Amino acid sequence: DAGVIQxxxxxxxxxxxxxxxxxxxxxGHNSLFWYRQTMMRGLELLIYFNNNVxxxxxxxxxxxxxxxxxxxxxxxxxxxxSEPRDSAVYFCASSLTSGPSTDTQYFGPGTxxxxx
Amino acid sequence: AQSxxxxxxxxxxxxxxxxxxxxxxxxxxxxxxxxxxxxPGQHLQLLLKYFSGDPLxxxxxxxxxxxxxxxxxxNLRKPSVQWSDTAEYFCAVLPSRGNNRLAxxxxxxxxxxx
Numbered sequence: 001d002a003g004v005i006q007x008x009x010x011x012x013x014x015x016x017x018x019x020x021x022x023x024x025x026x027x028g029h030n031s032l033f034w035y036r037q038t039m040m041r042g043l044e045l046l047i048y049f050n051n052n053v054x055x056x057x058x059x060x061x062x063x064x065x066x067x068x069x070x071x072x073x074x075x076x077x078x079x080x081x082s083e084p085r086d087s088a089v090y091f092c093a094s095s096l097t098s099g100p101s102t103d104t105q106y107f108g109p110g111t112x113x114x115x116x
Numbered sequence: 117a118q119s120x121x122x123x124x125x126x127x128x129x130x131x132x133x134x135x136x137x138x139x140x141x142x143x144x145x146x147x148x149x150x151x152x153x154x155x156p157g158q159h160l161q162l163l164l165k166y167f168s169g170d171p172l173x174x175x176x177x178x179x180x181x182x183x184x185x186x187x188x189x190x191n192l193r194k195p196s197v198q199w200s201d202t203a204e205y206f207c208a209v210l211p212s213r214g215n216n217r218l219a220x221x222x223x224x225x226x227x228x229x230x
Contacts, residue, residue, distance in 0.1 A: 031216060043206065043220040056217065091159060097216060104150065105210075105218055107160040 002026075004108030006092050012114045018080040021111045024073055025094030033093040033105060034067055034077050043091075049075065050097055082115045089113070118143035118209050122221035130229050131199055137192040137224045139181075139207030146212040149190040151181055154204045154223075163205070166190065167212075177201070199230045 005024040013019055025032045033048040047057040049069045057067070064083070069075040079086055089112050093105040121140045129135065141147065151163040164175025171183040181192045190207060207221040 033218070042222045045217060048216060050216065093160075104162060104165055106162070107152075109159045 004092055004094050004106055006090075006108040006111050008111060009109060010112050010114075012116065013082055014116050015083055016081045017115075018078065019082045019086075019113060019115075021077040021090050021092075021113070023075045023077070023092030023108060025075070025092070026106055027073070029094035029096050029106075030072070031095045031097040031105075032069060032075050033095075034075070035091040035093065035107075037089045037091060037110070038087075046077070079113075082113075084115045087113055087115050118147070118211065118217075118219045120207050120209050120219050120221035122205075122207055122224055125222060125225060127224055127226045128229065129197060129226070132196050133228075135192075135194045135197050135201070135226065137205055137207075137226070139190045139192065139221060141188050141190070141207075141209045141219075143188075143209060143211065148210045148212055149181075149183060150208040150210070150218075151175065151179070151190075151192050152206045152208060152220075154206065156203065160206065163192070197226075197228050199228050202226060202228045 007022045031050050034046040036044050046059045047067045048055055052069045065079055067077045089110045091110045092108045095105045096103045119142050123138050149166040152160040153163045154160050163179050164173050164181055166173045166183045173181050179194050181190055183190050205224045208218050210218045
């Protein structure tokens with residue numbers, strides 16, 4: 001199993017530009033999570049999907065952030081326009097959820113975003 | 117909402133020393149508990165987990181953790197650390213049923229000196 005795949009691994013962009021981060025969950029997993037990690041705030045859950053449907057987006061910082069999951073094997077997190085304070089490592093994770101029960105979340109390698 | 121506390125954010129110790137990292141959580145219901153490890157420059161990897169059964173859980177690389185329900189704790193231990201254990205360790209709590217929100221502690225930065 002390839003695990004959770006994220007791209008790009010590193011992204012450097014200028015303030016005001018649009019940034020799109022991509023994630024491919026583990027095959028067969030039906031829940032997908034986007035996290036942000038910074039020194040100041042640690043790991044924060046931004047949004048999660050179950051069966052491609054956004055369930056909880058209360059962690060999304062503001063309207064500049066949006067996430068989609070068009071199918072079971074692909075998700076994107078978009079920041080438009082980007083700002084320097086968005087600089088962080090963004091992790092995608094996936095798990096198998098069966099009814100009300102949830103299983104272990106497995107993390108991807110992350111995308112290190114730097115906004116200049 | 118559940119919350120997770122990890123104390124002693126920075127831990128420095130010598131090889132062969134014993135390690136114990138504390139984790140306390142606040143949540144009234146049944147929980148699943150995890151320890152993740154993040155080696156320098158890498159992603160989070162699962163170290164061990166507790167869902168039910170024996171409260172003493174064995175994980176990879178000689179780590180173990182003990183769930184004490186009465187204390188709402190899930191402390192991580194390793195009897196003898198190695199230089200390669202230098203990493204950041206995160207405790208996480210997930211309600212067994214419900215909202216699917218995994219709550220992380222702030223992490224413990226562990227440095228093992230050769």
